[in-house]
Amino acid sequence: MIHITKELTLSLSGTSRLICLKSLERGWKVQTPYLSSPHYFINRGDGRELHIFSATPPTVSYASAQLVNDKYATTVVLGSAGIVQLPVMRLDEQLTQLDEAMHFIETHGRVVVKPIDGGHGKGITTDVVSRDGLIRAHQYAVENVRASRSTVIQKQLVAKDLHDIRVAVIAGKVVGAIERVPARVRGDGIHTIAELIEIENQQEYRGDPYRAKLARIDTERARAYLGDRMNDVLAIDEWRSVMAVANYGAGGELVDVTDDIPGWMRNESIEAAEVLGLDVAGVDYLSSAVMHSTLSRKESGSVITEVNKCPALQIHDEPTIGKNRHATEAYLDFIATL
Helix, strand or coil: CEECCHHHHCCCCHHHHHHHHHHHHCCCEEEECCCCCCEEEEECCCCCEEEEECCECCCCCHHHHHHHHCHHHHHHHHHHCCCCECCEEEECCCCCCHHHHHHHHHHHCCEEEEECCCCCCCCCEEEECCHHHHHHHHHHHHCCCCCCCCEEEEECCCCCCCEEEEEEEECCEEEEEEEEECCEEECCCCCEHHHHHHHHHCCCCEECCCCCCEECCCHHHHHHHHHHHHHCECCCCCEEECCCCCCHHHCCEEEECCCCCCHHHHHHHHHHHHHCCCCEEEEEEEECCCCCCCCCHHHHCCEEEEEECCCCCHHHHCCCECCCCCHHHHHHHHHCCC
16 A cells, blocks of 8 residues: 655645645545555544545445446436436437437437446537437447446537536535536637647646646547537637537636525535435536526526536636635545544
8 A cells, every 4th residue: 555645645636636635734644555546545543544435435335326327327316306307318339229319309409428427528429419420429428438338318408608517515515616618719810729729738727637727628529529610710819619518627617606606506416415325426517597696597597417426626626717615625524524
């Protein structure tokens, strides 16, 4: 086992770095099998050693962990508890329900296709409307599954302006909320989008995902999304999103909105975590309105799209825009009670 030191935390990324660093500051000892492992063993010095997996605490059961790994099952369970969900269906690897899937598209219009157990925005295709598009999206999703070979088809929330919100819940309390803005570039009237991405990726604040303030923009994913539009020249000060998925690891931005989310969203996030058996959860919403504390559900058009069992705490402590919400400290305060 490797004993984590303050110096070694510098080699860790994101949430692991902060959990280990803040644990050491409390006088706790931390060990891991190897430096890239998500398994950490925390000794508080009181005779108790706690095994955590990334930000997943030891209080989360194996069954609950497996449940939230399955995006389709998660949607069904939340829906059965009365929590509003987008229409969804499961498609197996052999595409045996292809006709049913096409009927789903005809009924609901544009859909999103994603791995049933994927993560970090990988394997997701939006704006799927045709049979050929569905097959391609399914194949892409299957390439990015972790265990199951199934994919999820979900009605796509369509609005002029969508906002991707992550709410962090720890021990029955909301500790932070982030709006995740898709990777974007700003036009100068000279360079193409492809060139602007290259220029942006050279900025000193961009680097490896979950280590730098902003991750480098994933050029291949941008090209898959934009196609020939990568050659467009944007007007001066024109902003253009270069990715459909608002994912920090793919170059997106993080804007703190903790003080702006309405009370019903706070309460529903806590309820979703409880229903799924999670003491620590990241609850993802899509909303068609800018967050503010008096926003109603009807005005926002908001709906939960996913729930994560080991959410990134670092995004709430080190946002691109906004203040530190000390989510890692809240997590360790919870660990201290076990």
